Structures are given as C-alpha cells and as structure tokens.
Amino acid sequence: MQDTYMMVKPEAFAAGHVAAILALAVDNGFELVRVRSLGMDQELAEKFYAVHRERPFFGDLVKYMTSGPVCGFHLRRDDAVSRMRELVGATDPVDATAGTVRFRFGTSIQENAVHASDSPENAQLELGIIFG
Ligand code: CMP
Numbered sequence: 001m002q003d004t005y006m007m008v009k010p011e012a013f014a015a016g017h018v019a020a021i022l023a024l025a026v027d028n029g030f031e032l033v034r035v036r037s038l039g040m041d042q043e044l045a046e047k048f049y050a051v052h053r054e055r056p057f058f059g060d061l062v063k064y065m066t067s068g069p070v071c072g073f074h075l076r077r078d079d080a081v082s083r084m085r086e087l088v089g090a091t092d093p094v095d096a097t098a099g100t101v102r103f104r105f106g107t108s109i110q111e112n113a114v115h116a117s118d119s120p121e122n123a124q125l126e127l128g129i130i131f132g
Contacts, residue, residue: 002080003033005117005126006088010068012113017105018071021114024101025075028087034074034131040066048129051122057110064110072130081120088116 006025008018018037026032040048045065052058077083089100093112096103105113117123 001076001078002120002123003074003076003127004080004084004120004123005115005130006073006075006084007115007130008071008073009111009113009115010064010070011107011111012105013069013071015105017113021101021105022073024087025073025084028083030075030077030080030084032073033076035071036130037069037071038130039069042066044129048126060110074127074131081117081123084116085118088114 006021008021012018012021022032022035042062045062046053049058049061049065052061055061075084087101089096089102089106091102091112092109093102093106096106101114102112107113117126
C-alpha cells in the first residue's frame with residue numbers, strides 16, 4: 001500500500017465539487033485516511049509549492065491558492081501516486097483525458113481543480129505540511 005495527497009483547489013471547492021471528487025477517488029479504490037479543510041495563508045502556500053518558486057507562475061499560483069478554502073485528502077491504495085495522477089489527468093484541463101478529474105472539473109491550467117502528489121517522496125512531504 002502507498003499513500004498520496006490530493007487537494008481540491010479553491011475554484012473547485014467554491015463550485016461545490018469536493019464530495020464528487022472524493023467519491024471519484026473512493027470509487028477508484030482509494031481509502032480515505034485523513035481529510036482536512038483549510039484556508040492556506042501565503043506562508044503555507046509558498047512552502048507547499050516551494051518546488052515551483054522560480055517558475056513565472058509562482059506569484060499567481062500562491063495568490064490563487066490563498067483565495068479561498070481548499071480540502072486536502074490523505075489517500076491510500078496500491079500504487080497510489082501514479083494511480084491518482086492517472087485519475088487526475090493532465091495539468092492543463094484541455095489536455096486531460098475524458099473521465100479524469102481535471103477534464104470534468106478543471107477550468108484552466110492554473111484553476112485545474114486539484115493537486116496530486118507527483119512522487120511518493122513528495123506525497124510524504126505534502127502530507128507532513130498539511131496534516132503535521
Ligand atoms: P499543480 O499540479 O498543483 O502544480 C503546480 C500548479 O501550478 C499547477 O497544478 C497549476 O495549478 C499551476 N500552474 C499555473 N500555470 C502553470 C503552468 N504553466 N505549468 C504548470 N503549472 C501551472
């Protein structure tokens with residue numbers, strides 16, 4: 001079994017998609033271990049996305065992620081990280097395969113509905129940041 005972190009971003013939270021997104025994860029074999037809804041402040045968003053600090057979109061990303069509540073899920077199944085990335089789909093919703101979370105709920109490359117860990121190591125880091 002492997003752990004991963006998935007987070008519903010502000011625009012999807014505001015649109016009422018938290019329950020539908022969690023249901024997709026559970027229907028795809030993920031066990032819900034922990035859930036936390038929170039408002040990220042600037043310090044937390046910068047820490048969470050520190051890997052993107054040098055990217056041109058970093059400032060906008062932090063502004064967006066602090067614009068409203070998010071909902072974080074600690075999820076578990078076999079091969080959880082890659083299975084979740086498949087379920088979530090491509091970063092830009094226009095490139096996402098039909099049936100994926102971002103195809104259904106994402107609205108732009110930034111407002112792409114959810115975040116999902118990209119490696120088991122980053123999953124542990126992100127779970128530590130969000131759940132302590
Ligand atoms: P996420 O998977 O959470 O990781 C970094 C986030 O930055 C990404 O989803 C998007 O929300 C946001 N982002 C904005 N612009 C870009 C871009 N050009 N490339 C990648 N990510 C971007």
